[in-house]
Amino acid sequence: MSRIERSLTSLEAEALSSPEKAFNLTDGHPRQPLTASQRVITDTIPAMFDEALDRPFADVERCAHAAFYGCTGQLKAPIGAGRILSTYSSTIALDIVARVLAERISEVAVLHPTFDNIADLFRARGLRLQPISEQQIDTGSWHPPANVGAVVVVTPNNPTGWILRRESLRRLATACARSGQVLVMDASFRGQDPRAHYDTYQTMQETGVEWVVVEDTGKLWSISELKAGFLSWSAGSTLRFVKAFDEVMLSVSPVILLLIAKMAADARARGFDEMHSGLEANRSLVATILADTPMELTDPDSRISVARVTLPADGPDAHDTYCALVQHGIHTLPCSRFYWARPADGDRQLRLSLSRPAVTVERAARALAKIYQPVRRQAAVSR
Amino acid sequence: MSRIERSLTSLEAEALSSPEKAFNLTDGHPRQPLTASQRVITDTIPAMFDEALDRPFADVERCAHAAFYGCTGQLKAPIGAGRILSTYSSTIALDIVARVLAERISEVAVLHPTFDNIADLFRARGLRLQPISEQQIDTGSWHPPANVGAVVVVTPNNPTGWILRRESLRRLATACARSGQVLVMDASFRGQDPRAHYDTYQTMQETGVEWVVVEDTGKLWSISELKAGFLSWSAGSTLRFVKAFDEVMLSVSPVILLLIAKMAADARARGFDEMHSGLEANRSLVATILADTPMELTDPDSRISVARVTLPADGPDAHDTYCALVQHGIHTLPCSRFYWARPADGDRQLRLSLSRPAVTVERAARALAKIYQPVRRQAAVSR
Numbered sequence: 001m002s003r004i005e006r007s008l009t010s011l012e013a014e015a016l017s018s019p020e021k022a023f024n025l026t027d028g029h030p031r032q033p034l035t036a037s038q039r040v041i042t043d044t045i046p047a048m049f050d051e052a053l054d055r056p057f058a059d060v061e062r063c064a065h066a067a068f069y070g071c072t073g074q075l076k077a078p079i080g081a082g083r084i085l086s087t088y089s090s091t092i093a094l095d096i097v098a099r100v101l102a103e104r105i106s107e108v109a110v111l112h113p114t115f116d117n118i119a120d121l122f123r124a125r126g127l128r129l130q131p132i133s134e135q136q137i138d139t140g141s142w143h144p145p146a147n148v149g150a151v152v153v154v155t156p157n158n159p160t161g162w163i164l165r166r167e168s169l170r171r172l173a174t175a176c177a178r179s180g181q182v183l184v185m186d187a188s189f190r191g192q193d194p195r196a197h198y199d200t201y202q203t204m205q206e207t208g209v210e211w212v213v214v215e216d217t218g219k220l221w222s223i224s225e226l227k228a229g230f231l232s233w234s235a236g237s238t239l240r241f242v243k244a245f246d247e248v249m250l251s252v253s254p255v256i257l258l259l260i261a262k263m264a265a266d267a268r269a270r271g272f273d274e275m276h277s278g279l280e281a282n283r284s285l286v287a288t289i290l291a292d293t294p295m296e297l298t299d300p301d302s303r304i305s306v307a308r309v310t311l312p313a314d315g316p317d318a319h320d321t322y323c324a325l326v327q328h329g330i331h332t333l334p335c336s337r338f339y340w341a342r343p344a345d346g347d348r349q350l351r352l353s354l355s356r357p358a359v360t361v362e363r364a365a366r367a368l369a370k371i372y373q374p375v376r377r378q379a380a381v382s383r
Numbered sequence: 384m385s386r387i388e389r390s391l392t393s394l395e396a397e398a399l400s401s402p403e404k405a406f407n408l409t410d411g412h413p414r415q416p417l418t419a420s421q422r423v424i425t426d427t428i429p430a431m432f433d434e435a436l437d438r439p440f441a442d443v444e445r446c447a448h449a450a451f452y453g454c455t456g457q458l459k460a461p462i463g464a465g466r467i468l469s470t471y472s473s474t475i476a477l478d479i480v481a482r483v484l485a486e487r488i489s490e491v492a493v494l495h496p497t498f499d500n501i502a503d504l505f506r507a508r509g510l511r512l513q514p515i516s517e518q519q520i521d522t523g524s525w526h527p528p529a530n531v532g533a534v535v536v537v538t539p540n541n542p543t544g545w546i547l548r549r550e551s552l553r554r555l556a557t558a559c560a561r562s563g564q565v566l567v568m569d570a571s572f573r574g575q576d577p578r579a580h581y582d583t584y585q586t587m588q589e590t591g592v593e594w595v596v597v598e599d600t601g602k603l604w605s606i607s608e609l610k611a612g613f614l615s616w617s618a619g620s621t622l623r624f625v626k627a628f629d630e631v632m633l634s635v636s637p638v639i640l641l642l643i644a645k646m647a648a649d650a651r652a653r654g655f656d657e658m659h660s661g662l663e664a665n666r667s668l669v670a671t672i673l674a675d676t677p678m679e680l681t682d683p684d685s686r687i688s689v690a691r692v693t694l695p696a697d698g699p700d701a702h703d704t705y706c707a708l709v710q711h712g713i714h715t716l717p718c719s720r721f722y723w724a725r726p727a728d729g730d731r732q733l734r735l736s737l738s739r740p741a742v743t744v745e746r747a748a749r750a751l752a753k754i755y756q757p758v759r760r761q762a763a764v765s766r
């Protein structure tokens with residue numbers, strides 16, 4: 001398969017299926033030991049099976065929503081209003097969004113770069129895409145064209161860590177409201193960056209825009225992919241979310257919802273602080289190791305669980321660097337596919353996961369540093 | 384919404400969201416207390432989080448596959464051959480099947496009646512459907528027409544409990560192989576009926592047919608929807624399963640896979656016997672309570688976790704009976720939508736779940752019996 005054809009998830013899946021000694025730094029999912037207080041929570045899972053049978057599902061679900069939206073300050077989310085669906089994952093939620101949008105519109109504007117899977121899901125439902133950049137949104141230089149029926153933003157963005165700030169959201173939502181476009185927000189990485197914890201629901205509701213938001217518990221806690229995606233929408237939207245949801249699933253596990261409620265309460269008390277400092281330590285570790293090389297962090301200000309590294313123009317590109325690291329049993333992601341409209345723009349960036357034990361991150365960063373040492377020596381010799 | 388427009392899952396979701404005192408007998412998912420040996424297993428879940436981090440994912444997944452396919456005698460399933468995908472659920476697996484089939488063909492034959500969601504998923508991917516009946520398959524009177532690119536069977540069938548027997552499977556697979564049609568099998572209820580435990584993979588492989596099978600752990604154990612769907616296919620198939628899978632998910636939870644492996648081992652030792660006798664006892668309970676009414680079990684020979692009840696022609700139909708039971712806080716399913724091509728064929732059948740505590744099943748059956756007593760008295764008076 002060509003470089004461009006392989007999706008990022010397919011590279012992540014390959015890393016996941018690799019043999020014992022492989023180091024998987026491909027995906028943004030947390031894969032590290034539980035903290036002490038998280039372990040106290042997972043120890044209560046056996047008792048949750050009875051609780052899940054005894055309590056009405058709607059009650060269990062509402063408590064999970066209240067705890068989860070609450071722990072990131074999303075107080076105006078429509079909890080208990082019948083406009084939040086709990087799905088297996090944020091991807092399943094986004095697929096439902098793509099499906100119902102395709103019943104109404106034919107073209108969407110999608111953030112560029114962002115995880116390729118988002119563009120793929122919308123394309124698979126027959127929608128035409130046009131790219132918009134973080135800068136266009138920040139500067140307000142972009143106005144939704146008439147042929148675009150929806151705008152899809154990702155905040156914090158993956159892989160850049162960019163945040164849609166409150167004023168930019170207000171401006172974008174107001175523009176969408178004025179021209180009748182749906183504003184779709186994927187906030188899957190929200191928990192990782194406190195700068196994204198202002199109440200986006202309140203901001204959107206104040207503009208009158210028709211909005212759809214996907215949230216995700218799966219990037220926050222290392223609990224073996226026991227997670228949910230939450231899909232909510234503005235009052236009065238005629239998009240057929242419930243019908244599309246009913247077609248793919250009946251419900252998530254009540255035990256997972258009970259677990260999410262407890263993890264969210266712990267996040268609020270101490271878990272987010274622990275996560276943020278852990279990610280920051282691993283990001284600094286990478287920066288320190290790369291300081292002595294021609295590479296650097298692409299997004300030093302990012303707070304999310306992945307870090308892009310900018311590779312020098314005169315060495316191997318991202319794909320060759322990725323292949324060289326795989327030879328050492330280390331799996332990362334070349335960034336070309338994040339630039340779903342112009343893949344070449346990502347040919348000099350590599351993405352590393354930071355939600356890993358520090359020793360794993362260090363090993364990957366050192367292996368990466370070594371690849372570029374010969375290049376520098378050669379450059380010195382030929383100078 | 385009209386009677387026909389509401390999907391079965393939407394009725395199941397309504398029951399799930401009902402308040403505390405409601406009795407939910409809508410879905411075939413198990414909702415009853417754990418057995419003693421299942422409780423021993425769920426008590427080990429906290430330790431699984433470390434195991435899931437320590438062991439390679441591919442190893443955890445292969446063990447789950449071996450245990451699960453093994454416990455129903457599916458020894459020739461392609462375990463370790465790279466042709467089994469673990470999905471969040473059987474529905475997600477079926478949606479992948481529908482999606483990849485739509486890339487190659489435009490019309491499929493689908494079993495009728497069966498759960499409406501199956502037809503809906505194939506339609507949603509743009510495929511045209513034609514119905515085939517259990518009887519047509521049993522008698523061999525149906526031959527795949529040239530315009531049909533795939534045949535979709537469900538065994539054991541939901542709601543009838545019908546089993547595709549080995550000789551019928553061989554004949555159907557041979558016919559499909561001869562005319563180049565894909566044979567799709569949904570075996571989600573397989574564990575519930577030992578008559579479906581002959582090795583269907585071996586039988587299909589002997590005919591040379593291009594096959595796709597969906598299995599499901601979600602109907603077997605009352606572990607709060609912690610489940611997986613497994614999607615496998617014949618060697619050499621060019622359908623793009625992996626690409627479609629990568630687009631919707633990265634992996635199921637390793638903890639869920641570890642749990643499935645243990646539950647499957649327990650099923651083999653004693654769990655299936657316990658489940659089969661529990662379902663049989665609840666089915667007999669319904670039959671006994673209805674013996675004194677003009678109603679009867681539609682499928683007395685069925686072994687699966689739901690039972691259809693045939694309503695008398697001179698009383699309220701299934702939809703009105705469903706509504707009357709909801710007034711008593713009891714949720715069931717009218718069967719019209721199972722007949723996805725001719726809904727009126729199911730207007731005199733109601734489906735009850737049997738994977739419930741006996742007291743719940745008894746309460747529902749008694750409420751149902753009461754609805755028809757006035758009718759009988761009236762009939763006696765007017766005679």
